[in-house]
Amino acid sequence: MEDREFENPYxxxxxxxxxxxxxxxxxxxxIFVTLAGAIVGFMLLLLLGVFGIPIIVRIFxxxxxxGIGYGISVQNPRTGVNxxxxxxxxxxxxxxxxxxxYVFGEGRERD
Incomplete structure (x- = not known):
């Protein structure tokens, strides 16, 4: 019992x-925003394939x-906000x- 008197609470x-x-x-x-951008890009790749657009343009x-999905979702290192x-x-x-x-400056009228 005496030991409990000197115990510090955690x-x-x-x-x-x-x-x-x-x-x-x-x-x-x-990750989800980047994957959504990649899925949209893949759908665009398939859709443009129907119209005969070259594969290089479709992959680009x-x-x-x-990349746009990644750019939208990645945080700015200075501010920590995306x-x-x-x-x-x-x-x-x-x-x-x-x-x-307040109205600042001379000659300004209030609206």
Missing amino acids: LIPKNIKARFELIPGFGWRE LAVMCA LLDILKMMRQFNARPKRFY
């Missing part, structure tokens, strides 16, 4: 959500679609009402 941290990352900044969401377009998140934040910002309480 602080147990809350569960931390850790997301899977294949490489730093590239997790499941980014398929790789470009996968293009999809930037577009989402921009849309949320544009949806908010904006009020400007």
Whole structure:
């Protein structure tokens, strides 16, 4: 009983959500967006094959679609934000009402 008086309580941290990352900044969401771009590129490759487009052009377009998917989903190393998140934040910002309480500069009229 005497031992319990001198015990220090252990602080147990809350569960931390850790997301899977294949490489730093590239997790499941980014993999799915890149695969979606690759699938669209593959479908484009098959569709353009029906019209007799040369294989080099079709492969180039398929790789470009996968590259666009990768470019949209990869995070900027400086900010840690990808293009999809930037577009989402921009849309949320544009949806908010904006009020400007001050008029700066000389000769400007209030609206």
